[in-house]
Each structure stands twice: as C-alpha cells, then as structure tokens.
Amino acid sequence: MIVERKIKIVTEQHNINKPPVTEGFPMKEWTVEIYVLDQDGKEKPARCFTKAVYHLHPSFDNPVQTFMEPPFKCTNEGWGEFEMSIDLFTTEKGGKHSIMHDLNFAAPQYEMVHPISFKNPSQALQQILRETGPLPSDEERKIKKGDGVSKKKKSYDIEKIADGLVKLSEEDLLVVIQMIHDGKDDSTYVQNNIDAGEFSVDLYTLPEAVMKGLWDFLVSFPCFL
Structure with missing residues (x-):
C-alpha cells in the first residue's frame, strides 16, 4: 500500500x-x-x-x-x-x-x-496518516462494513476477531499468520517485519474466506467465547 x-x-x-x-x-x-x-x-x-x-x-x-x-x-x-x-x-x-x-x-x-x-506504513503510522485523510485501504473497509449498502449478515464479527487474536499464544498466532498468507489476495495489506518480530494485517482487506476461516479457528478457544 x-x-x-x-x-x-x-x-x-x-x-x-x-x-x-x-x-x-x-x-x-x-x-x-x-x-x-x-x-x-x-x-x-x-x-x-x-x-x-x-x-x-x-x-x-x-x-x-x-x-x-x-x-x-x-x-x-x-x-x-x-x-x-x-x-x-x-x-x-x-x-x-x-x-x-x-x-x-x-x-x-x-x-x-x-x-x-x-x-507500506505500519498500523501505527497508518493511524497518524488518517488524521490528514483516508488511506487507499479505507474504501475496502467501507465496502466490508456495508456503509450505505444492504448486505446479508456476516457469519463473523471483525471486531471480535481483532480482540481474539491478541489473546492467542505464539504457536496459535503462527497458525493464523499461515492462514492469512495462504488466503490473502492483491488487495490485502500485510506487513511482516522479521527483524523486529512484528506482523500486522488490515483485517478489512482480507478476503471473505480468510475471515470466515479465522472466525472458525478462534471460536474453538474457550477464551474467545
């Protein structure tokens, strides 16, 4: 991006x-x-x-x-x-x-x-840049949020997925990262800083199939419910 x-x-x-x-x-x-x-x-x-x-x-x-x-x-x-x-x-x-x-x-x-x-700014820098205008990925967010568009109810909750990811162990996070890498497309924003040990992704830019897969994976953990 x-x-x-x-x-x-x-x-x-x-x-x-x-x-x-x-x-x-x-x-x-x-x-x-x-x-x-x-x-x-x-x-x-x-x-x-x-x-x-x-x-x-x-x-x-x-x-x-x-x-x-x-x-x-x-x-x-x-x-x-x-x-x-x-x-x-x-x-x-x-x-x-x-x-x-x-x-x-x-x-x-x-x-x-x-x-x-x-x-490819980091998530932190993206938030600062939003203070002066939208980002290219923000249009994707609007579409997925269904702004002004009547869409059928999602089978997952993006906010709950975001909250659930931070509760996972390092081993389970590696599974999530692999799922994202396998299912992402050209519109997906991902940044992987190996030297700093950081991985970030804009959930709103992930394909539907990946989001559904993440939801199904997370609901299997008692702490997510």
Whole structure:
C-alpha cells in the first residue's frame, strides 16, 4: 500500500539589527517550519515524522541541525541565500524522505509544497496518516462494513476477531499468520517485519474466506467465547 501526502515547507525571514558580514547584504533571521496538508489543503502537525534533519550551508558553525517535534522549527541568522536538504524520518525501516529547499529572501514569507509517498506504513503510522485523510485501504473497509449498502449478515464479527487474536499464544498466532498468507489476495495489506518480530494485517482487506476461516479457528478457544 502506498499513501500519498503533501508536505508544506513554510519559510519566514526579516532583517535584524546586526552589522553586515558582507557589504550590501543585510543580516537576516530566518525560520523554516514543516507541516502536512490534509485532504482540504489545511496545515496539520507533521506527526507522521519523528524528526527532521536540516543540512545547511557548510559555512554555518553547526550546519547539521536536528529537531524532534513538529513543526520542526529551524531558526538561524545569516546574510546569504542557499539550497538546503531536509531529511524527514519516520519510525519505519528505511523511512527517510529527503527534500531540497531553496532558502531565499525574495519575500518575507513563502511556502513550498512537496508530495511524499509512504510505502507500506505500519498500523501505527497508518493511524497518524488518517488524521490528514483516508488511506487507499479505507474504501475496502467501507465496502466490508456495508456503509450505505444492504448486505446479508456476516457469519463473523471483525471486531471480535481483532480482540481474539491478541489473546492467542505464539504457536496459535503462527497458525493464523499461515492462514492469512495462504488466503490473502492483491488487495490485502500485510506487513511482516522479521527483524523486529512484528506482523500486522488490515483485517478489512482480507478476503471473505480468510475471515470466515479465522472466525472458525478462534471460536474453538474457550477464551474467545
């Protein structure tokens, strides 16, 4: 699953009362902040990232600056314009997104929007991304929940299945994982992080036959009833 979002870089700058380093170039204070846009184009805190690393011009005393909290506000002083790179990190394995940003003093404030793709985000990151818009798998959820559609009653309860899975032993969970792998289709969202020992699946994207199989498997356990 690939989730698309738009990241807004907001830059503000103004002159400050300090002697110029280079004649004809007044000293400036500038600030860069990072936001994510929701489906209506409104700014939201970029909680989908855990940190932002700014790579400034090498003439700065501290050219690499790291910020851990949205809006990842980076404030500095200087006289020159330059192009910086900004690395945005998630908790995902290999979850780094790099953006090039042009710092210039043509206007007191300006904004730049960059598209970013999140590939197979974890369940935790999916929940954060939903704060700014639906995910591709959410349409599957609506269909399976029968939103606005008259459908015959299911022979299983997805919420009860989700509750029951967390009560299983490691051995029984391995059986469940195998069932999912054997029965999933192209629309199923599964993430298997072997290094971290984590397996996640969006139950709403599983085929009917797999859901029925999981239900039949779980009802055999007294703790599930």
